[in-house]
Amino acid sequence: MLTTKDVAGRIMVALDFASVDAAEKLIAELKGIPCYMKVGMQLFYTAGPSFVAKLKEQGYHVFLDLKMHDIPNTVKGGAESITCLGVDMFNVHAAGGRAMMEGALEGVDKALTGINGAKSPIVIGVTQLTSTSAEVLNQEIGIAGSVEDCVIRYAELTKAAGLHGVVASPLEVTAIKAACGESFISVTPGIRPAGAAMGDQSRVMTPAEAFAQGTDYVVIGRPITAAPSPREAIESIIDSVLVKA
Numbered sequence: 686m687l688t689t690k691d692v693a694g695r696i697m698v699a700l701d702f703a704s705v706d707a708a709e710k711l712i713a714e715l716k717g718i719p720c721y722m723k724v725g726m727q728l729f730y731t732a733g734p735s736f737v738a739k740l741k742e743q744g745y746h747v748f749l750d751l752k753m754h755d756i757p758n759t760v761k762g763g764a765e766s767i768t769c770l771g772v773d774m775f776n777v778h779a780a781g782g783r784a785m786m787e788g789a790l791e792g793v794d795k796a797l798t799g800i801n802g803a804k805s806p807i808v809i810g811v812t813q814l815t816s817t818s819a820e821v822l823n824q825e826i827g828i829a830g831s832v833e834d835c836v837i838r839y840a841e842l843t844k845a846a847g848l849h850g851v852v853a854s855p856l857e858v859t860a861i862k863a864a865c866g867e868s869f870i871s872v873t874p875g876i877r878p879a880g881a882a883m884g885d886q887s888r889v890m891t892p893a894e895a896f897a898q899g900t901d902y903v904v905i906g907r908p909i910t911a912a913p914s915p916r917e918a919i920e921s922i923i924d925s926v927l928v929k930a
């Protein structure tokens with residue numbers, strides 16, 4: 686039997702804000718809801734490590750979504766620095782290849798040897814962005830085949846590199862779990878409650894549908910952050926999941 690706390694802990698709120706003030710306003714509105722906080726590049730590049738430290742002091746789980754993609758040695762260094770921030774999860778692009786992803790894990794290990802009792806962050810590979818359609822994949826990026834085939838190939842590569850899971854669309858969760866096993870974590874953006882605007886996302890599902898597919902975490906930004914009442918928006922999302930559970 687799922688509780689409100691179980692569901693909230695699996696909702697990652699995307700703090701896509703231009704300033705610390707705007708992010709803190711939202712955090713204050715959601716006070717008491719034990720959701721996961723996702724800090725992406727817009728906020729991190731302006732707010733920096735001290736903002737992440739503040740979230741950790743407030744007891745939140747933090748996903749640092751910087752989607753690293755560089756040569757293995759540089760990603761190793763980035764992962765070492767990120768691990769020292771004490772985040773619970775971070776990610777790299779699977780398209781960077783196996784050695785790059787292994788570099789991320791080496792960076793984690795290097796950081797952890799210097800911190801007594803520190804917990805290893807969950808390291809996730811980004812497969813294809815949820816804004817990528819088949820047309821973009823084939824005609825712009827130049828990868829032939831379906832989005833799902835590409836996502837599964839990247840998920841298998843991510844698993845082979847030793848990472849803990851992937852970011853993908855909820856539409857691909859069943860196939861990812863079948864290919865990589867139930868314990869391989871799936872983090873799914875591209876979530877739109879019934880009737881919400883698509884924005885720039887193209888492969889979407891409702892929160893309840895995504896959990897029914899077996900996703901471990903849903904990432905939700907604008908349907909919460911741009912709602913007239915973010916608190917009501919997340920509460921109604923939690924209710925919609927509990928009703929279907």
Ligand code: C5P
Nearest residue numbers: 699725813814815852874904905906907
């Ligand atoms: O506002 P919205 O719900 O579309 O936000 C989705 C969030 O998930 C954004 O922060 C975006 O950067 C992130 N994301 C994504 N697709 C991925 C990986 C992360 O949309 N493949």
